Amino acid sequence: MKTLKNIVIIVCAMFLMQSCIVSERPNMAYFSDSGRDFKGARFASINVPMFLAKPIIRRALKKDGDNEEAMRLVRKVSKIKILTVENGDRTMLKEFANYLNDNNYEEWATIKHEGDNVNVRVKQKGEAIKNMLLTVNSDKELVFIDVRGSFTADDISKMINFAKDK
Known part of the structure; x- marks a missing residue:
């Protein structure tokens, strides 16, 4: 009986952890x-x-001594998907930006840091922001971070200011 219980726990843990596995297939609809x-x-x-x-x-x-405001923003996140692209080109990035514009994403900020560009786009319905997409563009690779949750415009502004301060 104890062995059966352990097997069930292991199977459940594997099921929950399978989303941690890195895949070589894109996890974002456009790609x-x-x-x-x-x-x-x-x-x-x-x-x-x-x-x-x-x-x-x-x-x-x-550990970094950051304020409670950043912790409050983390609580509002419900899902994160990360996609990295090696050997991507500027055409791919431009076409993806057009795709986002066609799908009602608004560009809110572009942050430049040590040669990299971080672009923040949100998909907003009324006052609620359910989807935020961060695009990190460096010379060597592209990183797309799709953050889902329940945010307000003030939350996103605070997150951008927090990132600029760091």
Whole structure:
């Protein structure tokens, strides 16, 4: 009976942890459903389970001595997907920006840091922001971070100011 219980626990843990596995297929609709040939671009995608990520993020924020405001923003996040692209080109980035504009994403900020550009876009319905997309563009790779949750415009502004201060 004890062995059966352990097997069930292991199977459940594997099921919950499978979203941590890195995949070589894109996990964002534009890249996986468009049917475009991305000319040798290599993808790595991660779906981050929030029940694992939130405690780690909170611990890191406490260690850095960051304020309660950043912790409050982390509580509002419900899902994070990360996609990295190696050998991506400027055309891919431009087409993706057009796709986002066509799908009602608004550009809120572009932050330049040590040669990298971080672009913040949000999808807003009324006062509620349910989706935020961060695009990090460096010379060597592209990183897309899709953050889902329940945010306000004030939350996003505070997050941008927090990032600029760091």
